[in-house]
Amino acid sequence: MDVVLSAPSKSLTGEQPLALPSFADAVETNKAMVFSIGWHFLRDRAMAEELAQDVFLELHRHWNGMKSAEHIVFWLRRVASNRCIDEVRKSKLHPLRSLEESAEPTALERVQDPLLSAYLERMIASLPEKQRILVVLRYQEGMEPEEIAKVLEMNVSTVKTQISRALDLLRTKTAHRLKQQAEADGQ
């Protein structure tokens, strides 16, 4: 897929665009972002690293079209997100079970803070693809729905609705789990 993305029409953060760094600096600065998008989406370290490497290779091929550090981030987020969805569709790596069908953690798995994070990660990974990437961009990258809509070329209202649905589902699931744990602790 030939990817040519234009720079965002104006700074998403309202700040002045940063000067273009060297390619090596761009990799060093953004590797955690790209890898984490892959990791939180695919839940597979090797696949996430391979995906991140491919994304940076693609960035190198389009390097002449890059206008600023901000444009690079925008481009990387868009390409990484699309690659994640493509990867899942290509390899039929759909979640084995949907979130509604996901089993609750075992009784040994106490939903305390670090474990709650791991539990949430697993639940996020079982969300439908679109909702999953929206949640990753919203909470990993801290992006506003308007920014996400620009990156993924979606309606802002669709982004908000999908994130809201995903959150409701995750909240219900987690609350249910916490309730179960409280009952188990009370006994």
Add this chain to the structure above:
Amino acid sequence: MNEFERQMQRALARREPSSDFTLRVLNAVATDPPPERVWKRWLREKWNATTRFAPVVAALVLAAGGAFYQQHQRLERGELAKHQLLVAVRIAGEKLHNAQRQVVSIGVDDSMN
């Protein structure tokens, strides 16, 4: 942002890839073929599309050429036949003219005698 969303942020905190990731990317970039220019790629794609239909085009050209050659041969044969006919008519005309002249000269001789 409520507590649940803060928990989501903690769950989705960024992670670092392996320590040699940047090096691997730079090595991959070094061995990656240089990006092809747009016009070159356009030409290559057009060429590929053309060569895909080359056998069909060649067959069409051969068939058209064969038909044209046959038509040309037929016209040439027609022209030759026409030329031969004209020559024959001219020869016949000359012979007829000679015969007429002889007949006329015999008639004149008889009247004088």
